[in-house]
Amino acid sequence: MRKSLMTGVALAALFAMSGGAALAVEPKQGGTMTATFKDDVSTLDPAIGYDWQNWSMIKSLFSRLMDYKPGTTELTPDLAESYSISPDGLTYTFKLRHGVKFHNGREMTATDVAYSYNRTVNPKTQSPGQGFFKSIAGYDDVAAGKATEMSGIKVVDPDTIAITLAKPDATFLQVVALNFAGVVAKEDVDKWGADYGHHPDGTGAFYLENWTLGQELVLKRNPDYYMKGVPYLDEIDFKIGAEPLTALLQLQKGEIDYAGDGIPPAKFLEVMNDPEQKKLVVQAPQLETSYLTIKTTMKPFDNLKVRQAVNMAINKERIVKIINGRADVANQPLPPGMPGYDKDYKGYSYDPEKAKALLKEANYDASQSFDLYVYNTDPNPRIAQAIQQDLAAVGMTVAIKSLDQANVIAAGSEPDQAPLVWSGGMAWIADFPDPSDFYGPILGCAGAVKGGWNWSLYCNKDIEAMAAKADAMVSPDQAQARADLWKQIFDKVQDDAPWVPVFNEERYTMHSARIAGDKSLFVDPVHVPVNYNYVYATDAQP
Amino acid sequence: MPLYVARRLLQSVLILFGVSIITFILLYLLPADPVRQIAGRSATAATVESIRHQLGLDLPLPQQYGRYLWGLLHGDFGRSYLQKTDVGTLIWSRLPATLLLMVGAIVCELVLGLAMGLVAALKRGSALDQGLMLISFVGVSAPQFVVGILLLYVFAVQLGWFPIGGYGHFSNLVLPSLTLGFLGAGWYSRMMRSSMIDVLRQDYIRTARSKGITRAKVLFGHAVPNAILPIIAMIGIDIGVFMSGIVVVESVFGWPGIGQLAWQAIQRVDIPIIMGVTLVSALAIVLGNLLADLVAPLIDPRIKLQ
Numbered sequence: 129m130r131k132s133l134m135t136g137v138a139l140a141a142l143f144a145m146s147g148g149a150a151l152a153v154e155p156k157q158g159g160t161m162t163a164t165f166k167d168d169v170s171t172l173d174p175a176i177g178y179d180w181q182n183w184s185m186i187k188s189l190f191s192r193l194m195d196y197k198p199g200t201t202e203l204t205p206d207l208a209e210s211y212s213i214s215p216d217g218l219t220y221t222f223k224l225r226h227g228v229k230f231h232n233g234r235e236m237t238a239t240d241v242a243y244s245y246n247r248t249v250n251p252k253t254q255s256p257g258q259g260f261f262k263s264i265a266g267y268d269d270v271a272a273g274k275a276t277e278m279s280g281i282k283v284v285d286p287d288t289i290a291i292t293l294a295k296p297d298a299t300f301l302q303v304v305a306l307n308f309a310g311v312v313a314k315e316d317v318d319k320w321g322a323d324y325g326h327h328p329d330g331t332g333a334f335y336l337e338n339w340t341l342g343q344e345l346v347l348k349r350n351p352d353y354y355m356k357g358v359p360y361l362d363e364i365d366f367k368i369g370a371e372p373l374t375a376l377l378q379l380q381k382g383e384i385d386y387a388g389d390g391i392p393p394a395k396f397l398e399v400m401n402d403p404e405q406k407k408l409v410v411q412a413p414q415l416e417t418s419y420l421t422i423k424t425t426m427k428p429f430d431n432l433k434v435r436q437a438v439n440m441a442i443n444k445e446r447i448v449k450i451i452n453g454r455a456d457v458a459n460q461p462l463p464p465g466m467p468g469y470d471k472d473y474k475g476y477s478y479d480p481e482k483a484k485a486l487l488k489e490a491n492y493d494a495s496q497s498f499d500l501y502v503y504n505t506d507p508n509p510r511i512a513q514a515i516q517q518d519l520a521a522v523g524m525t526v527a528i529k530s531l532d533q534a535n536v537i538a539a540g541s542e543p544d545q546a547p548l549v550w551s552g553g554m555a556w557i558a559d560f561p562d563p564s565d566f567y568g569p570i571l572g573c574a575g576a577v578k579g580g581w582n583w584s585l586y587c588n589k590d591i592e593a594m595a596a597k598a599d600a601m602v603s604p605d606q607a608q609a610r611a612d613l614w615k616q617i618f619d620k621v622q623d624d625a626p627w628v629p630v631f632n633e634e635r636y637t638m639h640s641a642r643i644a645g646d647k648s649l650f651v652d653p654v655h656v657p658v659n660y661n662y663v664y665a666t667d668a669q670p
Numbered sequence: 671m672p673l674y675v676a677r678r679l680l681q682s683v684l685i686l687f688g689v690s691i692i693t694f695i696l697l698y699l700l701p702a703d704p705v706r707q708i709a710g711r712s713a714t715a716a717t718v719e720s721i722r723h724q725l726g727l728d729l730p731l732p733q734q735y736g737r738y739l740w741g742l743l744h745g746d747f748g749r750s751y752l753q754k755t756d757v758g759t760l761i762w763s764r765l766p767a768t769l770l771l772m773v774g775a776i777v778c779e780l781v782l783g784l785a786m787g788l789v790a791a792l793k794r795g796s797a798l799d800q801g802l803m804l805i806s807f808v809g810v811s812a813p814q815f816v817v818g819i820l821l822l823y824v825f826a827v828q829l830g831w832f833p834i835g836g837y838g839h840f841s842n843l844v845l846p847s848l849t850l851g852f853l854g855a856g857w858y859s860r861m862m863r864s865s866m867i868d869v870l871r872q873d874y875i876r877t878a879r880s881k882g883i884t885r886a887k888v889l890f891g892h893a894v895p896n897a898i899l900p901i902i903a904m905i906g907i908d909i910g911v912f913m914s915g916i917v918v919v920e921s922v923f924g925w926p927g928i929g930q931l932a933w934q935a936i937q938r939v940d941i942p943i944i945m946g947v948t949l950v951s952a953l954a955i956v957l958g959n960l961l962a963d964l965v966a967p968l969i970d971p972r973i974k975l976q
Binding site: 167 | 921
């Protein structure tokens with residue numbers, strides 16, 4: 129099953145570029161890395177944290193049963209030493225590493241794993257990751273607050289845990305690799321209560337030494353970490369507060385090693401045109417698609433021809449130019465690199481004449497105007513203007529509503545609002561490298577509800593059945609068949625044209641020359657944004 | 671006097687009460703739903719409702735406000751939706767940085783403003799006077815984020831005299847204080863200039879000079895103290911002006927104060943933090959104005975409190 133993940137075009141390219149993540153000489157431990165972020169870290173509680181900033185910090189502080197090989201999307205056992213799947217695909221038995229210690233010194237056992245999963249699902253925790261565990265037997269009762277322990281989780285012995293699912297779920301190993309499945313120590317959760325997010329205590333490669341609110345977080349190497357020789361860095365200092373522009377200046381002056389908020393768009397060309405600075409930039413495709421949603425339930429967009437016309441009217445190449453070429457044009461919901469991505473798929477090509485003809489066939493009333501909702505941060509309003517012009521060229525009048533992110537999201541799922549939504553700034557980035565993640569919440573019926581993320585309110589029962597079938601293909605030897613089925617699913621989705629997939633963003637990470645490691649670590653597809661466990665300090669090397 | 675203070679304090683409480691109601695209504699009328707932000711995109715409708723219930727956001731608005739006010743009266747600002755931490759703790763931990771920045775800004779605006787105004791008044795009509803007044807004009811009208819970024823670029827990046835943002839050392843304090851104080855310096859230099867020109871025309875100055883006292887003694891012994899008085903009384907009001915400036919200045923310089931806290935909370939619809947910072951700012955403004963009113967008659971006995 130994992131093998132299929134490697135077939136992605138982009139991933140193959142990534143490997144060719146980086147030469148694989150294996151290092152010829154093991155780096156020496158030592159040294160400090162200084163990173164900056166504009167905003168204070170919201171929380172380091174693995175059940176709660178769900179943003180770009182805390183995602184890989186939590187990965188470094190906590191461990192999960194499964195993880196990914198550094199810099200790749202290839203699953204590998206982590207806290208689990210090994211695992212087996214029952215023939216019916218319902219029971220996963222994980223054998224844990226023995227002798228793994230929490231940062232507080234206590235030994236971790238299977239009971240802690242069970243506790244952590246039940247905690248994430250418990251409604252009192254208010255975890256945004258709760259829903260990922262829905263395939264475990266007994267989930268519904270815990271999620272509804274009727275029970276505190278999922279019946280499907282059995283602690284066999286201190287080193288063994290068996291998890292039974294209510295229905296097969298091909299993504300389950302990815303779920304136990306998510307941050308929300310990070311193993312926490314109950315005594316510390318009890319001790320700190322709601323403040324646990326500021327006092328994280330895991331089994332990860334680093335431990336939190338100090339957090340001065342709004343100023344600084346200091347992570348230190350965990351000397352008891354179960355993987356010998358890693359992490360390489362002794363310490364990571366996260367300085368809080370610098371605007372992206374300020375952070376870039378600090379990086380250029382060598383005051384910091386990594387600017388967490390990225391290269392500010394206004395400075396992008398300047399950096400990329402300077403060979404010295406460009407050397408410090410690592411670039412890779414990310415598992416992301418930016419798209420325009422078309423509300424399939426709202427007149428006149430309930431007419432397929434109108435939706436197809438919108439697809440053909442938009443000049444995607446021009447939009448990519450607006451963002452300095454920091455993306456590739458997309459023609460389908462899945463990003464390259466994701467299993468199921470159809471590299472032969474042509475999609476709807478840019479053809480304003482054909483779009484006009486389709487609108488005519490659909491008896492489109494050109495006197496009406498529709499709202500295009502967009503998140504009000506640059507470059508999104510500029511992209512919305514480009515879309516507005518493209519649609520005007522085929523005779524569709526669109527008014528731009530540029531609002532705060534939360535307001536756009538709120539309007540997105542309302543059946544009588546937001547006929548068109550540009551997803552930029554709120555776009556879908558994969559939670560885990562599996563195509564199902566690009567279907568259920570954003571194109572499936574489950575997401576087509578008030579408060580959901582399926583802003584097209586698209587719900588096709590036939591496709592829903594195919595997706596259920598794909599999710600049931602859990603055996604590793606079905607991986608290729610499953611990827612093919614997802615390919616069909618997304619091709620069928622495209623026939624209904626609920627979206628205009630516009631581009632797949634590239635990721636750019638800039639770091640000082642003092643901090644090194646395989647390029648893929650700085651654009652890690654899973655340890656987003658940077659895999660802190662495997663980067664090293666050059667001044668600590670002999 | 672005590673009666674006056676008591677009356678003003680009562681007024682202050684009423685003002686804060688009004689601020690809390692208006693802010694509360696505005697925030698809760700936002701179409702943005704904080705629960706959806708907490709619940710994340712994979713949450714089911716049931717999860718969303720469960721969180722809404724736990725936070726008490728499913729109650730009628732007056733009841734929500736009642737609960738908030740009740741907590742407030744017990745010193746409880748509520749808990750941050752996203753950080754889950756007590757809002758009082760968050761504000762308290764960031765207050766020293768903001769106060770330090772304000773002290774720095776007051777020093778900057780007084781030193782700069784008074785010096786510029788004094789020189790301009792003494793060299794009235796000269797090119798120097800016009801140049802200084804041009805600077806003060808820029809100070810009054812330039813947006814603070816522009817001033818901040820310019821100062822950063824010139825003094826931190828190009829000249830390297832100060833660190834690029836950050837917190838913890840005296841050197842970190844200089845540029846943000848200058849940025850925040852620049853606006854006040856602009857005002858004060860104009861006030862000081864006109865005040866000095868006015869004072870220098872007074873009879874007692876002429877008398878002092880005719881007694882044979884040196885020019886410097888007249889200036890610093892008689893003229894300046896009298897010209898400064900109305901300005902000192904303004905400092906309390908500055909606290910209110912600063913409250914609107916700190917959001918921008920703290921963000922530009924990465925200063926870990928309550929302005930930065932508010933800005934981050936606004937972006938994340940973290941309503942309890944926004945409420946808390948708004949109330950603390952309102953309190954500071956109310957107290958600042960009260961202070962200004964109380965200090966004024968002490969400096970200038972012609973002003974009487976009624």
